[in-house]
Amino acid sequence: MIKIGFIAAHNSIEKVKKLKTLFQDQCEITFIPYQEIKEIKDLYEQNHLFYDGILLGGKLTMYFLQQEFTELPTQTFYLEITEGDFYKNLFAIQHQQKDLSFSRVYIDFLHEYPDSMGLQDVLGEDELPYSFECEYTEGIYERTFQRHLSLWRQGKIDLSITRFSNIVSRLNEAGIPNMFIFPSEASVLEQVQQFINELQISNLQDNQWAIGIITIENLKDQSDLDFKQVLLHKALLEFNKNTNSLSVIQKQHANFEIITSNAELKNLTNDFTNCSVIQYLNETLPFRVNIGWGIRTTLCQTKKAAQTAIKKAESNEIPCAYVIIDNEDVIGPLGSDSCLHYSNKIDPEIEQLSKTLEISNLYIQKIMAVISKMQTNELTADDLAYHLGHTLRQSNRILNKLEEKGAAKTLYRKQEKLRGRPKKVYKIDFRNYRQNKNH
Missing domain, CATH: 3.40.50.2300 (Response regulator)
Structure with a gap:
């Protein structure tokens, strides 16, 4: 419960x-x-x-x-306090005190609302109640009470309306007519x-299944696999002894499968930024492993997501971890400066862009993710190669194609050293490209 x-x-x-x-x-x-x-x-x-x-x-x-x-x-x-509650109380006050002018009322919480709870629309400037900015720090009760008291003693108010229940007894002791406003029972419910x-x-989201598939790098033969699996199993048990975060650890043919919850995986990955499991294993074991995590609504979908994630991890140049979360977002490699967050979903606009540019949907998604991460659409082939795990040749080919199609242009060449060939900087603009194509 x-x-x-x-x-x-x-x-x-x-x-x-x-x-x-x-x-x-x-x-x-x-x-x-x-x-x-x-x-x-x-x-x-x-x-x-x-x-x-x-x-x-x-x-x-x-x-x-x-x-x-x-x-x-x-x-x-x-x-x-909803507007309904507020105006219900004001109506009750007006009904009981027909001669009361709101210009002689102090409402100590009215400043919290930019339009004074709509009073500025129904009352004239000279009819508005008193309201003052308030500093939300220790001593606020005392400062607020003193403001009520000062206005009362100066004869400026006939009624105090407060949201602070802790000053009501003091207002009563000072003889200041007051009303404490609290959300109505219906509103509270x-x-x-x-x-x-x-x-x-x-x-429900936190309790979703999360599955991790762990594979071993550079296996030689069956005896090598058997030996490394024993060490991996032992390391996983040790990790779980320290963290108590894995519900299931089981061998599946040439890999291991670990099961936990979405909430636990968020802790293990520090909200999908790095992976403590792979860090521990690669520091403890004499060999390297990859991990693919999946989170979906059903166990079957979760396993498929993990299988996709491990393929992405294995395709990386160095052992790493990837995660695919419920809305088909891909995040990885976790813990790396080149970590990207992009979607596997088919977006109709990106699909159309892919056809006209003759570049895969996935590449476009990844390039968009690089732009978002670097917070600039001015990229070099080095930037793209680093974040996409490509060779410079592959990145240059993609950027040249974008330039040929009008989705990128060369701004200038960046000379980082006195010697050597300068590097091209490309300004990529998918939005303008789409708008131009539509026109």
């Missing part, structure tokens, strides 16, 4: 305690309250690994965490259900 940790101010948690029973068939919710902003970072670090997702009481908590973390390591979602749905989809 999905586990959700709900980090929020103590008073906000009181508003949503019934969530625990309402969603008990879909998830397990644990409430993690805080009193002070400074507690949030520690609470998140101490708890996020134990949950599939972290739910936050509001935007303030999310803002604070985003300042502390470059990237939140666990799926994190916060409860938002809808938002939590959306979060649960997202977590379920994510879990």
Whole structure:
């Protein structure tokens, strides 16, 4: 069952305690309250690994965490005040206090919304409530309360509307008429259900099968194969003893097959950037191996993807690892500076481009991947040879053909040394080529 940790101010948690029973068939919710902003970072670090997702009481908590973390390591979602909730509360206020002017109201969260929750469209400039920029750091509760208090004492406001439950008691003590706005029950239920749905989809993806096929380089004969397979099997068992990441390790004729999950493979490859399995094996064994990883929705599709991936690895000049993920994206060789991410899917536009340029669909996909990786469409034959694993002659042939067809042009020749032949730099522009052809 999905586990959700709900980090929020103590008073906000009181508003949503019934969530625990309402969603008990879909998830397990644990409430993690805080009193002070400074507690949030520690609470998140101490708890996020134990949950599939972290739910936050509001935007303030999310803002604070985003300042502390470059990237939140666990799926994190916060409860938002919808426009429906906002205007429902404003209508209730207007109904109870018919003579109240919104120009004499302070709303301490209105600055978070570029259009003031749409109020700028319905109220005149002199009718808008008070709203001030706010720094989301420690002391925000005190600063916000003091702003309410100052406006009240100056006689500028008749009502305070706040999103911060932790200052409500202080507003009451100061005698300031106030309203605490929190998402309605219907809105909370809808938002939590959306979060649960997202977590379920994510879990399905993480639990997909991932298969790795490992082949041995430069085999001489059957006795050589038998000897190396024994060493490889032992090394895989040692690796798994240290990581506990492989569900199955089994010999398949001349290779080994290892099975894990999508989530584990992401860890083993650092999100498909390098491969700790092949690093360990090639450092441990007296011979080299290749690995092809596949991730698909069914076991049969996963195995086919792994078989395609191992062929790509074996065609590389040096032992390496490739991965083919569910949407048919190819990534590899992992851990290499020449690693590319491109698609195996048949794109109608690229297929048409392939016909007119008389260059294979795959080459075009790879060239596009090189351009994306290098963040420039100005390439030399050396650049292409390095990233595609080709000879200079092959790369020159491709670039010359692109130039002949009008999809590339020579910009200048780069003289890297005082001696030797200068190198051509080609500017490749598939987009303009397609547009010109269409016209």
